[in-house]
Each structure stands twice: as C-alpha cells, then as structure tokens.
Amino acid sequence: MHALCMMVVVYRGTLVHCVQSERIEVLRDHLIGFNEQQNGEIVFVEPACKADELAQEHGFSSDSVTVLTESQFLLPGLVDSHTHPDHYLIAGTGYDKQLLEWVNDYIVPLEAKFKDVQLAKDVYRKAVRRSLLHGTTTASYFATIHLESTKELCRIVDCFGQRALIGKINIDVLSPDYTEEIQASIDDTRKFIKFVQEMQNPLIQAVLLPAALFACSPKLLKMLSQIAKEHSLHIHSHICEQKASIQQSLELHPEYNACSTAFNSYGLLTAKTYMAHCVYLEESDMQLFKQKGVGVVHCPNSNLCLRSGLLDARKMLDMGLKIGLGTDVSGGYSLSVLDALRKSIDVSKALSFSKQDDYRPITHHEALYMATLGGAKVLSLDNKIGNFVVGKEFDALLIDVSPPEATFDTFQWDSFDDIVMKFLYLGDDRNILKRFVAGKELLTD
Template structure:
C-alpha cells in the first residue's frame, strides 16, 4: 500500500449524475453533486444548493470542486465479473474452434507460457492498464496455475489501483502436457496464495478460489477447495454449462451426479460468494439450486457468440432470482471492454426475443437493465455491493467521468439531454469518452 498519498481522495464532483438503485430504472440527477471524503461517498445531492455548506463541513477547498462541462456526466465504474488476464494476447484469435477444441488448440498453449514471470508481468501490466482505461473499476480475474505469476498480477493490480478478485487456477485432471498440477501441490499452493494475498495487499485486492471447471479438476480437489473457501471465507469462481459438448462430458465423468450444478454442489463449491461463468445450458432444476445457494452467474455474451457456445437467457436467470453480472471472458470474448459486453448482452437478448413465438410476452433487455448489470448487478453478483456498484452514501467512490463531446467514435451534432448522452455512450462510446476513472476516490486514469 502506498503510504504517501500524492492524490487527494477528498473532493466534490458537480454536474449530471447517473446510477442504478435497482434494475427497474436508472436514477438520473440532472445537476447535483457527490462529495467524497477519503475515498468514500459522504453525500449525494439532487441540486447544488448545499454545495458550499458541504465544502465547509468536510473542509474541501475550492480547487477540489470539479464542475462537469456540457456533454459530461459521472456514473459508477464498470464491474467485469469474468476475465482471463493471461488470455489477452489471444483476444480476437481462434474463433474457428468451439470451447473444448479452442482450449486445447489456443488457450492451454498460451497459458503454459506464464511459468515465465517476465512474460507474465508484461501482459498483466497491459491488461490492467487497458481494463482501467476502459472503465473497469472492479475485475474478477482468472490467472493461470502458476503461483508466482499470479502474485505478480496481484502486485500490478494493487499498484495501478483497481479493485479486483484474482484467482490462481487449479487443474489436476485431463490436463495437457506441461500444464497441470498434482492434487497436493494444487491445494497447498492455493492455501499459500490465499494467505499471501490476504496479509500483504490493500483491501481492494482479494483472492478467489478458481478451479478451472469440472473437466479439469477431480472431485477430491474440488472438495478440498470448497473447504479452503470456508476456512478463509473467500470467493469462488469457475465455469458452468457453457457448451453442450462440455455438459455431455461432465455428465459422463460424474455419472453419480444429477447434473452439472450438482457436481459443484457436492464439492461444496456453490456458496453465496460463488460466481459461475456462462450458465447457458442450465436446466430449471439447476437454476433453483443456484438461487437457493445464492450463487451468481457471470453473463459473457461476446464469448458465448464468438465460441458459438449458445444464447444465454439473462431474463430467465433474473426471473429465477439469480444474481447476474457481465463478463468480458477475454479471450473467449474478443473485447476487454464492458461497454462491449453491454452491447453484446442487448443483442443476445434481442436474438432470444426473435426466437420466441409471437405473444410470448418476452421482453428483451433494455439499455437501463444492461447498465444495471454492468454496475450494481455485477457488484451484487460479487457481494461487494456494500462497497461499490452505485453512488450510495457510505460506499467507496468507484466512478467514471464520461465526456460525450470529446473526440470519440461519433460526433454529437444535435442538442442532447442527459438521457440521450447515456444511451449514446452505451451504444457508441469507447475508452476515448472515459476521461477519468476513480477507484475508492483515487484517480486511476
């Protein structure tokens, strides 16, 4: 933790404010202000009447009051609930294969290279810089099976100031030549890894137990990892029901289990701090189990389409009471940006709507729901909604200053109101429109 604070974490931002308080609607404040003291939100006002009073109350000087210009607004930072940092060099490559062949042809050979820490540091530095620049203030990373490289990812995340869950991957079954672990090493190394991160880092960086998926871990290892999660009270992440080939292989490997979700449930891996990526082909019974356990789904629509895995019905997950966040799933997905995940989620939902019969009453996702999934929904999926996800007093200030007048991918020529600017940003914006990024009040872009 850097002791000398070169940045100020106490300030006021005045202007248009946008955030989600629930999934039903956006909260839009046309001209208000947010006061931040030592990284935490101390007040959110719907007008600027009490601005000076608030300044005096918290001793915030005039130079630390930032007025947004026309075309700008402040919104919560994005939450990426599923991204593979080591796969970044493969983003955009390998979509001629589907999941299981893709893993053996492109993914495992790349991940093997992270035994080399210098290679790892180079990639991890770019991933964290790029995701922050794209507005990801909270990221949930898979690293690789390598202990040292995974810790370097934690170092980089901490130095650059992102909020993150970082997992050293576990793989002891059906592994390729040169990229696998023995059960004992996998377990002890994971315990060591958790201890290292829990005692050395700032509170923004957390470990997460990361069995790759049921095809790469045996039941004994998964049970040991479930015990570790309970012992250290840490999060868990893995993949579930992404492709039909994978589902069939899991059923064959675990004939005694009722279904895919039951494999993880028997291992004690389904907790209220578990995030499962994909979940495209889950049955109603499986969804009920996930809802009962408080387990969330990371919806990764770009990956689901790029790897031809299928269409995940987010509306169905939400209706079952499952917490859902968005994930880029780089490099199953080709974009590191949650803006892209928002667009992909909207398109996927529309494609599902096309397939429903007329009169089904099915309502595709709308932009304000995608905004929710990308911010508060993701924070809830990771159980960090007490810290981030929206601008509630008492939470950390994780935020983006969006500037739609800046040279971006599209020119705004007409007069637009704040609602139009939000939609324009979600559908047409990119990292050029994100002029500042804050995590816990620290400016990280």
C-alpha cells in the first residue's frame, strides 16, 4: 500500500452541493475521499457501489470509512463574501438611522477604538469564532485602518484555521477623527501585504480595501490601484449601496457620472474585484462588471436594516454576473450566511410584487448557490472551493437535521429535497456537527 493512499479520508452518505445556479444536486449514498495531508484535495466522488474498486485504488479499508446517518449530509462550507469583524462589537444595535448618518454616528467612533490592540483581539476572536459556529469556512474580512489590530485578526483567523481574505481599510475622506494621511495609508497597506505574505498560510490572502468612493480621494485610489497591480491582489469595496452615498461619491469625483466608471478609471475594476451591495447598479454598470469579471456581494440583511434598498439578484443571475452573499455585520445583525441566504429569497419575493407576472423570484437552490459556489466565484476561489468536485479542497459542513437540540422536526414522508429545504430555512449552528477547511476539522473553542 502506497504511503499516499494512507492519507485518504473517506465519508459515505449524502452529499448536497451546487454545480450550477439553478439546481441543488443531492448525491445519495455516495463516497467522497480527500487527501488530508494535501490541502484536503478531493480525490474521488463516486456512488457507494464502487466502494471495493475505490478501496483497492486508493488503499483504504471499509472500517476506516465514516458512515453518515440518514439524518446527516455533507454541505460545502458557507462563504461570507463581505463582513466587518470589528462591527461585531455593536451587532444588533444602531438601526435607527440610514447609511451615511449611521456611519458618522456609530461606525466612525467604533472603528477608532480599534487602535487598542487588546480590544481588537477580544472582538476579533469572538467574531471569527461566531462566524465559524454559523458554518462560514471562508470569509472576506473588512478590518479597520489600524495595522497592528489587522495583523491580530490574521493571527486569530490562522489560529482557528478559517480560510479568509483580509484587508486593512484605506480612508482619507470622512471624519477627521478617523482618517489617514495618504502616504501613511499606503505605507501601512504595504506593510500589511508583506506581513500576510510572510505568514505563508495558503488559506489567508491580503485583499486591497478602498473603503468606498465617498471615503477615498482620487490620489489615494490611484495609488491603491498601483499596489493591486504590483501584487496581483484582490480588490474589495462598497458601491451603490444607497442613493445618498452615490450622490456623495460623485460629488467627490465630479468628472464621473457613475460610481462604476470612476472605479474603473482608477484601475480598480478587475477580474479579482468584488463589490458589496450594488443595490443601485444601472444596466450599464452591470454590463461593465460582466465585461471586467467583477463580483457582486448581496448583503440583504444590511440593506434592509439600514433601509438602503432591494437588490435584484434575479436580474444579476440571469445576466451571468458573479454573485455571492455577505452578512455585512454590523450593517446586518447576523453573522450567519444562512440568514443572508433566507433574506436574499425574501428580498427577491418582495421585489416580485412590483414586477411583471413572469418575474421569477430566486429560489432556495439559487440562494444556496450564492452562499457556496457563487461566493467562491466572487472571491476567485472557485478553482479550490464551493462544491464537491475532484481536485478542489474539502471545505465542508457535516449537517445533522435531527440532533437533540434541533429547532425543527422532520417526518418520515419528507423527501430528502424537503429535508434540505427545511435546513436552509430553519436550521442553525446546532445542526452543524463538524466544520472542515482544506480537509482539517476546525474547533470553535
């Protein structure tokens, strides 16, 4: 038996994932094997009737196979494509205002506190742990302007084993109590990129974060664009979240008539760019995003809480845009991607009331796609994660719909499709027995 064969970990049971946006694929009584010591690379996904053949080829024994119960299934890890872990400090509060007033009254003073590294360590550890509890195996974290605190976020994510894109935010326009000199912002961004590179953790990448068009000067945006080119970085920001924010953005960048055009002119729209919110994108904006390969992050909880608006996910899916989900804590009050999944369906149904009769609200199939493979595409990680395909890495959740503490019930006449749908609508962290990233089980203590 080859040494390589001894590394294969095998599960037998039901696999649930998406290979396209329109349909959830349920693979009943299947075997999935992954190489635990090779980044959890999936080496086979086959019907259980091939067990003897696979055992001979890959060198595992039947008694080493973990067999799932009838109430259990494997699901790809959830992808939170946009969240602010520092905002977890005030999650569930502050929803008496709309975006710009909320930023000035709540977020600017909150983020200024993260100069205190000990405070940052406490909040970040709780936020990352809570994210993992809710099944987020991959997260895109928007940190603050503070270099040392953002380094601590990286260390905490590294300790938990989560997959993440992490960035130090860049701001030179807003409250004088929470801005940076342009050169200081650029210098700290370069230091942060070097820090992440020196971590040599393949699960953690640096992402470039211009906060928003209304928060960054043209000079800062141009300098950030140059850094992105130098290091081939992901770029992440907010765009067209609310009508007032669009107006403020264009007042700061008056030579442009659209936020997408401004970002593009500064060199910040690339195939590795993804933008949060996008509620008020025009048809021309969406076409530009599609042309450039820019991803959209739908943050329905936040858009409702701050009364920003209703994003039309149906239109974006039908146009072939890359689209995923974000919790956007604390604009949204929940760190659960399942919450974002449900609210994305609710928003789509609410939009349907003012549409033509042939308008199709998004389905739970499409919402799960956005929470997994869609999010992976937004983050340019779909070659590694998002579903159970040979050659990808095993990022997964072991779900049980009938643990003693479950908040819902299943019945003998439920089809398995019914059971999956019940979990998506009614399940929570109590249904998640195990969490895997790159083939390694993660602990949340």
